Amino acid sequence: MSRPILLKGGRVIDPSQQLDAVRDLLIVDGRVAGASDRPPDGTAVIDCAGLVVAPGLVDLHVHLREPGDEHKETIASGARAAAAGGFTSVCAMPNTRPPIDDPAAVGFVRAEGERAGFARVYPVGAVSVQLAGEEMTEIGELVAAGAIAVSDDGRPVWDSGLLRRTLEYIQTFEIPYFSHSEDLGLSAGGVMNEGPVSTSLGLRGIPAAAEDAAVARDCAIAELTGGHLHILHVSTRGAVRLIRAARERGVRVTAEVTPHHLALTDEAVRGYRTEAKMNPPLRSAADVQAVRDGLVEDVIDCIATDHAPHHYEDKEREFDDAPFGVIGLETALAVCIREMVTSGRMTLPELIDRMSCRPARIAGLAAGTLSEGSAADVMICDPEERWVCEPEKFLSLSRNTPFAGQELLGRVALTLVGGRPVFDRGGRVAAAAAEKS
Amino acid sequence: MSATVTFGKDLTGLEQLSAEQIKTILDVAEPFKEISERPIKKVPVLRGKTIVNLFYEPSTRTRVSFEFAEKRLSADTVNISATGSSVVKGENLVDTARNLEAMRIDMVVMRHGSSGAAQFLADRIPSNVINAGDGQHEHPTQALLDMLTIRDHRERIAGRKVCIVGDILHSRVARSNIYGLLKLGAEVAVCGPRTLIPHGIEDLGVQVFKRIEEAIEWADVLNVLRLQLERMKAGYIPSLREYNRFFGISMARLERAPHDILILHPGPMNRGVEIDSHVADGPHSVILQQVTNGVAVRMAVLYLLAGGQPERAELAKRERGS
Ligand SMILES: [Zn+2]
Numbered sequence: 194m195s196r197p198i199l200l201k202g203g204r205v206i207d208p209s210q211q212l213d214a215v216r217d218l219l220i221v222d223g224r225v226a227g228a229s230d231r232p233p234d235g236t237a238v239i240d241c242a243g244l245v246v247a248p249g250l251v252d253l254h255v256h257l258r259e260p261g262d263e264h265k266e267t268i269a270s271g272a273r274a275a276a277a278g279g280f281t282s283v284c285a286m287p288n289t290r291p292p293i294d295d296p297a298a299v300g301f302v303r304a305e306g307e308r309a310g311f312a313r314v315y316p317v318g319a320v321s322v323q324l325a326g327e328e329m330t331e332i333g334e335l336v337a338a339g340a341i342a343v344s345d346d347g348r349p350v351w352d353s354g355l356l357r358r359t360l361e362y363i364q365t366f367e368i369p370y371f372s373h374s375e376d377l378g379l380s381a382g383g384v385m386n387e388g389p390v391s392t393s394l395g396l397r398g399i400p401a402a403a404e405d406a407a408v409a410r411d412c413a414i415a416e417l418t419g420g421h422l423h424i425l426h427v428s429t430r431g432a433v434r435l436i437r438a439a440r441e442r443g444v445r446v447t448a449e450v451t452p453h454h455l456a457l458t459d460e461a462v463r464g465y466r467t468e469a470k471m472n473p474p475l476r477s478a479a480d481v482q483a484v485r486d487g488l489v490e491d492v493i494d495c496i497a498t499d500h501a502p503h504h505y506e507d508k509e510r511e512f513d514d515a516p517f518g519v520i521g522l523e524t525a526l527a528v529c530i531r532e533m534v535t536s537g538r539m540t541l542p543e544l545i546d547r548m549s550c551r552p553a554r555i556a557g558l559a560a561g562t563l564s565e566g567s568a569a570d571v572m573i574c575d576p577e578e579r580w581v582c583e584p585e586k587f588l589s590l591s592r593n594t595p596f597a598g599q600e601l602l603g604r605v606a607l608t609l610v611g612g613r614p615v616f617d618r619g620g621r622v623a624a625a626a627a628e629k630s
Numbered sequence: 631m632s633a634t635v636t637f638g639k640d641l642t643g644l645e646q647l648s649a650e651q652i653k654t655i656l657d658v659a660e661p662f663k664e665i666s667e668r669p670i671k672k673v674p675v676l677r678g679k680t681i682v683n684l685f686y687e688p689s690t691r692t693r694v695s696f697e698f699a700e701k702r703l704s705a706d707t708v709n710i711s712a713t714g715s716s717v718v719k720g721e722n723l724v725d726t727a728r729n730l731e732a733m734r735i736d737m738v739v740m741r742h743g744s745s746g747a748a749q750f751l752a753d754r755i756p757s758n759v760i761n762a763g764d765g766q767h768e769h770p771t772q773a774l775l776d777m778l779t780i781r782d783h784r785e786r787i788a789g790r791k792v793c794i795v796g797d798i799l800h801s802r803v804a805r806s807n808i809y810g811l812l813k814l815g816a817e818v819a820v821c822g823p824r825t826l827i828p829h830g831i832e833d834l835g836v837q838v839f840k841r842i843e844e845a846i847e848w849a850d851v852l853n854v855l856r857l858q859l860e861r862m863k864a865g866y867i868p869s870l871r872e873y874n875r876f877f878g879i880s881m882a883r884l885e886r887a888p889h890d891i892l893i894l895h896p897g898p899m900n901r902g903v904e905i906d907s908h909v910a911d912g913p914h915s916v917i918l919q920q921v922t923n924g925v926a927v928r929m930a931v932l933y934l935l936a937g938g939q940p941e942r943a944e945l946a947k948r949e950r951g952s
Contacts, residue, residue: 218852391828392830393645395765397766398828
């Protein structure tokens with residue numbers, strides 16, 4: 194059992210309890226102690242003056258590439274990068290090689306996550322065997338083995354009949370379906386957003402309608418079935434409008450947006466920058482405005498990174514041939530502080546709600562809170578610290594970020610999982626421990 | 631001709647060039663035209679320079695045109711094509727670039743199937759890179775020779791109405807023409823089936839005609855693009871026959887034009903599809919002159935990127951090849 198820790202004098206922000214106050218937070222036996230509990234002997238005291246102490250961030254959408262592409266990322270390296278970004282829980286998508294479509298594979302991801310001992314790793318199981326979109330996996334078995342949701346992410350569940358049965362079947366197990374909503378007929382061959390930029394670069398476009406059409410269908414099937422539809426990486430104005438309308442009529446739909454879709458437009462692709470190539474693609478300024486508004490107005494529930502590592506060699510090539518995807522775990526908090534908080538669109542507690550409490554609730558995770566007795570998954574950051582994004586310093590095995598070289602604001606100092614330091618930038622815990630002994 | 635106009639290392643597209651730079655290339659092409667008319671078609675301007683023609687897509691026309699331009703300027707040239715060359719086969723573009731760099735060549739002329747490939751190469755090697763067509767992005771020397779041909783027949787580009795007809799969506803020739811013509815003050819339109827007109831094209835500053843009759847009524851110049859036969863298989867148009875009926879350039883259509891129209895075509899032509907033979911071989915057509923001008927324009931580009939002074943092009947012409 195790790196030693197007790199007293200986080201002293203930080204600004205404790207816990208939206209799950211509407212808490213925002215300067216106070217101490219005591220952690221004993223890996224759990225958050227009561228406000229009146231006294232620190233036992235041997236407690237490591239960490240000065241958190243000027244820092245924010247918040248529930249660890251929760252990411253519903255990461256690709257950890259293991260098994261199959263361990264040169265891009267492993268479960269351990271991804272979970273470590275997550276910890277460095279303030280994330281204490283991440284949900285790993287099943288589109289690995291082989292995919293996570295049977296209970297043994299789910300068990301493998303869980304066990305590797307535990308063995309690594311950084312952020313908690315929750316497997317997302319596949320909807321269809323081999324992600325082929327044909328035959329449903331043993332979803333009940335996947336959940337029993339530890340899956341917290343199902344998804345064929347990377348691809349939509351294209352057969353509407355299979356999608357219907359999935360949204361019905363998952364209700365027994367009370368898990369959400371994570372939807373990569375894309376109309377493949379409309380997006381076919383596209384490599385970036387369709388619009389003036391794609392026209393001038395001569396790159397084939399993916400129209401916003403490819404997302405809108407799929408979201409409309411997915412919402413209709415969610416309405417029919419009552420299953421929990423969670424829409425991944427919302428990127429278009431039309432999708433925001435459709436989700437808003439579906440929620441207003443009581444459809445069980447939640448949604449997420451990525452930091453890059455909040456921060457960047459398709460102008461970032463100019464110069465054929467493959468580090469700005471992802472799916473869904475960076476969209477127009479009007480779309481960026483719509484997803485920001487959607488997040489502020491609670492149509493979009495939460496922020497998720499869609500952390501998608503790729504080896505530099507795969508990105509160092511012609512735009513058409515480069516793979517889709519960008520990493521995000523180590524920049525998400527800072528990018529979102531810049532785009533949403535510094536810009537005055539949200540308060541910091543509201544942002545933490547969308548990066549911790551709300552995603553935890555969507556996936557039914559016991560996370561996103563610092564209430565008494567809960568596991569001490571804690572993120573401590575300096576929201577004022579300025580730093581320059583230098584990919585070569587990332588803990589992720591990959592470097593494919595569109596934010597390289599940018600000045601960012603807000604940096605994680607310390608991350609605890611179950612009261613155990615899993616990331617400690619300044620060596621605060623070690624220093625405090627040395628002081629005591 | 632202004633002596634202050636300078637050029638960068640590469641020619642990846644016309645989007646990055648200024649009107650002055652484009653005019654300079656066209657002006658420098660003028661004296662080079664005459665070299666091709668001599669019995670000994672050679673000047674020593676690029677003697678000792680090595681040029682690699684790196685063609686990832688088959689294109690006899692463009693490659694041969696560049697090769698003539700290079701040889702008439704006395705450069706040493708090597709052709710590498712994706713078909714049948716181990717240098718290119720199975721090797722990625724980064725490694726090819728590094729290999730070229732290691733061989734200390736002076737210039738690379740590249741044709742590649744991916745948009746942005748020319749820029750990609752230019753960013754990675756110190757040699758001059760000339761884009762001979764990259765995916766659906768740009769084909770700058772084609773647009774330059776088109777503009778030179780228009781200028782030959784219509785004195786100036788400014789104020790002329792040029793309509794590009796056909797598959798705009800997949801055409802690098804269209805994009806380069808749009809950028810170049812607009813910079814020189816032309817009015818530009820496009821016309822074709824809506825499936826082959828990219829969304830957002832109006833944002834580039836061009837107007838769109840849905841019907842060829844409207845385009846013919848408006849235009850001074852029609853630049854008729856080749857219709858790739860794959861477009862029919864991919865479902866962009868139902869049949870070539872139907873394309874010819876609604877968008878083909880025929881004598882009957884041109885006769886209804888309110889004024890004399892110049893017909894350009896970048897070749898190779900699909901006779902009876904986008905253009906009827908009577909038009910291609912008729913009085914409106916300047917298609918063969920485009921081919922002749924292609925060599926002169928490419929000589930001008932090679933000369934200028936190699937550091938040649940625009941005002942010395944006339945003198946360079948007078949030097950005799952050995
Ligand atoms: Zn996805």
